[in-house]
Each structure stands twice: as structure tokens, then as C-alpha cells.
Amino acid sequence: MLSINLTLLLAVIVILRLRRRTEARSRFDEKLTVVLVLALGVLIAPTPLGQGIGEFLGQLVRGISQSGL
Template sequence: MVLTLNVAVLLAIIIFLRVRRRVQARSRADQWLTVAIVMVFGLLIAPTDFGQGVLNAVAQAAQGISEAGSP
């Protein structure tokens, strides 16, 4: 589990640096690489307590929005 968290932190830093770059300078392959890195990051963070907390928060927010929109 410790190794997973370290890799997840490294990927979070890489994602942050890639997203900060200018959008106009990106090629399609560069965009797909960013998507792949984000997906791997999501898979690494999902089984952790933090990932479960984020999942629960998003689920509650989505439920609240859907209940607010229904008559």
C-alpha cells in the first residue's frame, strides 16, 4: 500500500505539471498521454481511504443535485 501511495503522489505531480502547460501547444498524442496518466492515477487512488472518501463525497453531491432537480 505504501508503494501505491508513492506512485499516486508522483502521478499527481506529473498531472499537475502537464495540466499547467498551455493548451494550444498540445498535440493529440500529448492529450491522450495525459488522459492515460489520469486514468492510471484514478486506478491507484481508488482503493485507498482517500479515494473512497472522494467517491462518497461525489456520490452525495450527485444525489443532492438529482434530488434538487426532481419535482
């Protein structure tokens, strides 16, 4: 249950950070956003939602590679 709550909190923080204007961001701010997004990905990956996203992206990549694009 803790990982779900932490995941939701990180998702809200990432959304709020990405809504800011690009010109107002410093390099440190951009690096912090990247770290937060990576942490969010690590928390989402073992969940059923993360597994579904991984399977969907795998099928998408296979479809694109088979079509020759």
C-alpha cells in the first residue's frame, strides 16, 4: 500500500513540475525532474499497470519493426 501512495504522490509532483514553463527551469531543476521520473518508473514497473504498459510498448515496437518503418 505504501508504494501505491508514494507512486501517486510522485506522479502528482511530476505533473506539477512538467506544467511549469521551460524557460523558468534551471539545470538543477531539470535534473531533479529526471530523477523523479526515473523513481516513478521504478515504482510503477512491478505493478499490473506497469506490466500492461510494458507489454503494450513491446507490441508497438514489434509492430513497427515488422512493418519496416
